Amino acid sequence: MKLENIIQGKAYVLGDNIDTDQIIPAEYLTLNPAIPEEYRQFGRHALAGVPAAQGGLPKGHVPFHKNPTDLVSGFQIIVAGRNFGCGSSREHAPIALDAAGIKAVVAEFYARIFYRNAVNGGYIVPAETAERLCEKVCTGDELRINLEACKLENLTTGETYTLRPLGEVVPILEAGGVFPYARSKGMLPA
């Protein structure tokens, strides 16, 4: 994907320490993301490991997919707490979110490898905020992110929050990942 300044969509809210086993359980890692049809299949299994009571806060028990066989979720933005994406190095985690139609995650901070994978593959925008948004936004709220302005607007409640600047990863996200970035800089042959 290419970086879009405005990202708008419905929020799916999760808590702290959403690990990669919750984002994409190991039993689905037999799918090969290098094969386009199998890449799409990851969308169906995205967030399959999140315990029901913790999926779709504040109430929980909100399914991420309308029907269990859907490849794409009805939500476009994930709002979460601290340490999103901790655990394994599986790139299948940001891939599963991308395949499920997620455009951005807004968390307090990320585990390092997940953040790097999200940026290098250009799958989703990993936005950060100093606010504890997972306790302020409700699943289903309509959100609008303005990356240049570092703003997140909750269109359902009318409240506005500040995002941290994406900083040095902007050129990589704008290029669409580390390979197109490296080619644009002459580090790899075009």
Added chain:
Amino acid sequence: MAAQTLTEKILARHAGKTSVEPGESIWVDVDILMTHDVCGPGTIGVFHQNFGRDAKVWNKEKVVIIPDHYIFTADKMANRNVDVLRAFVKEQGLPHFYDVGSERYKGVCHIALPEEGHTRPGEILLGTDSHTCTAGAFGEFATGIGNTDAGFVMGTGKTWLKVPPTLRFVFNGDLPPYLMAKDLILAVIGDIGCDGATYQAMEFDGDGVYALNIEERMTLCNMAIEAGGKNGIIAADQKTIDFVKSRDKAGKPFVVEKSDAGARFAREFVYDVKSLRPVVAKPHSPDNRAYVDECKGTKLDRAYIGSCTGGKMTDFRAAAKILAGKEVRIDTFVVPATTEVARTLKTEKMVGKTLEEIFLNAGAKIGEASCAACLGGPSDTFGRLNQAIRCISTTNRNFPGRMGHKQAEVFLASPLTVAASALTGQITDPREYVS
């Protein structure tokens, strides 16, 4: 020049610089790239897509491919993924491939790497697995990366890294017989939390660390990622040098170094090893620390001894010491990390019996060398938690669903604590069996 930490020195040398600062982004030359059956197919896809169908890896000697995750399964997709590795190895003529079903098959990559001489002090090792940090036990910079990063390294031999600040953990004193490295690292993670070292290096130091054997040092570094650490690292000493030289048949030269006196550590933590008690991590996070004496008596359904962090010979010697001549009261699964460990279980003796005999006589089941149920895997995986049961395990993660069933509960503990608990069917203090 400012004093540097060990991690800073290694990164600076690989970036062609005399020194680096924490927070600085640098391009480094990679010494070894490792991948396996779960992330290898995706990595190979990224490599072909970006460098071309006919492209060659940057250096055949530096790419190591170790299938280990989903090996002994009827799952067609899992077996297909090993075929993808085979085709790539053939196409590229890669010498360091440890194929399933061959004499060379090893098992868990993080233990196979040092056994086969792919770990050396002063080097940079990257792997498509978060527990690649295990190799920091050899005084090198080792960390986990994703498929895209690995595909980039495969084609160029380079990657960009942000220099991490270093946290220093000093252990003073000798380990009492009822404690293991697993207790130390679970204590650390309990103290700093599962995000306590995010983006930072974790350097382990002190006479308590240097008294540990190489395998126990690997256990310490293995779980750096469970605190969010970028890498775990222990400066090489004579034990490291002897081990590395005994394993690297090619005798490749390496650089032994340590943090400078006066190097800047972001924070320092000091532990008196003798004052520590056996630790468990309760469900569902490695930082959910409790002392064994606080939760003893908790009923269990299963015990599991295996994985990169808990399936080495030191782990099995500890378990055998407790299980010898006794019988387990719950299902107990033993999974050697590698085929070398599996062979040694058949030959090494304790009180006149092989370790394998001790485990089988105690009523434990022994599986084949692989990652097995540590990360769940296909439903026919040996030891997988297919029901909502409670398990005590020597593995490194107890996230919801990690070992299979989403409602299963996993307690992480040392091999001593797991073996003692297997005998009673409840969480049991190993001090009841070892003085």
